[in-house]
Amino acid sequence: MTTVGESHLQHGMRLRFKNQEATLVIQNIQFSHCGVYRWHLSGQGSSNKFTTLTVSEPPTISKENGCLICRATNVKAGRRIIWSNDLPRRQTEFTSTQDATGLFNLSSSQLWNDSFYSNPPCCKVMDEKGSQELCAQTCYTSAIVEKSSEVKQFPLFIMAQEGDTINITCTTTGKSSGLYLKRSTIRLIEVIHFSKKNKSIITKSYENRTIVSGSLNNLMITITNVQLNDTDVYTCEATTSDNLLGTGTIVVVTEKKWKKEDGNLKNSQVEVVLIVISFFIGLALWPLFMMMKKWVHKVRRTQNPSGSVYEDMSYAMQRNTTFQDNQYS
The missing domain is CATH 2.60.40.10 (Immunoglobulins)
Structure with missing residues (x-):
């Protein structure tokens, strides 16, 4: 095989050719890429050798008992969880024993910090050397939702x-x-x-x-x-x-109750104001008017006492005359 170049396949995969070597490159690896990969040469059949690709699903993050916990399921030994921030965290722990396929469950946790509301941390699974990402990272975006909006x-x-x-x-x-x-x-x-x-x-x-x-x-x-x-x-x-x-x-x-027009109150409003003012003035002067009336009456009686006696005598004579008329009728 002497071809040099690349051939693009589906789902982010491409073949890279160089001299006598062919390389399958998978970018942005997904869980759907899991499977067995075997080379097949034209005219020579399939190779007995194969490569099994195991891709872990993105880890999950949850807040529990004051800690932020990242969990990854079905991962191979020699892999660990790393965080995107630099806060102290516990070492990656294996939370299950190796199953028949040689896979484990991993978890890593760090103490909760209120800064996670504005800067949510992310976690992902890497190989032991930290040189190769083995799954997509997951960020704790639910931390923002948790603080109820x-x-x-x-x-x-x-x-x-x-x-x-x-x-x-x-x-x-x-x-x-x-x-x-x-x-x-x-x-x-x-x-x-x-x-x-x-x-x-x-x-x-x-x-x-x-x-x-x-x-x-x-x-x-x-x-x-x-x-x-x-x-x-x-x-x-x-x-x-x-x-x-x-x-x-x-x-x-x-509407405004006292609206000005050209600097003056409306005519109707002026009338209302005058009526109200007049009422209160009359109410205030009424006791004074009654006092003046009593005083004038008293002064008149003091200045003309004979007139009062004459009125009393005339009234008495009138009653007597009326009484006598009734006797002879």
């Missing part, structure tokens, strides 16, 4: 008047790439999007009256000069694989 927002209800300023706070736990505040009932509008790079995109109708403060995990959104058409349900939404939603904030905007 949720979105909270408050307040639940806001009653405001035209021109007021309102605040809505969104808090998130877990990992997200961004946060939306959306109107979700009367009008479907993305009011604002805040990214993990602290960049915000505000929709045009809110552009000049929306202020954002805080971080992605604790964001306060301030909307100034609210109007009647701002009434809606405002919902916080975290950008995750599941797009988590907050409980929602109901915002109700009403």
Whole structure:
């Protein structure tokens, strides 16, 4: 055989030819590559020699009793588990006896560290010298999910008047790439999007009256000069694989009770103000009026006592005359 070059096969395999030598190269080895490989020369039949390829499945990682444990099943002796980080770990342990096929189960563990939430470690199986990877690595991405992701927002209800300023706070736990505040009932509008790079995109109708403060995990959104058409349900939404939603904030905007027009109150409102002021003035002066009335009456009686006697005598004579008329009738 004098051919020089390569021949690509399926599933990441290729043949490499050089002089009198042929080499089968398998890249990105998978569990499906397991099997017996035997050379077959044209015209000379199959070779009696063969190579058995055993590929271990990717290891599994789990958090148990304060430790992070990596387990690999059905691996040959002389292989070990290595981690992607440099934290202290226990030596690779054989957790089963050698079976009929000469395979073992392996495990390796290290103490749990809270940094795994932001930087999940990975593990993989290598040969004893650490020069050849024997399976795909597995990363503990479930560590992020384990720290439950949720979105909270408050307040639940806001009653405001035209021109007021309102605040809505969104808090998130877990990992997200961004946060939306959306109107979700009367009008479907993305009011604002805040990214993990602290960049915000505000929709045009809110552009000049929306202020954002805080971080992605604790964001306060301030909307100034609210109007009647701002009434809606405002919902916080975290950008995750599941797009988590907050409980929602109901915002109700009403007309302003004392609205100025050209610097003056409306005529109807002026009338109401005058009526109210007059009522309270009258209520305050009523006791004084009653006191003055009693005082004037007393002064008049003091200045004209004879008039009072005359009135009493006239009244008595009138009664006597009436009585006599009744006797003769």
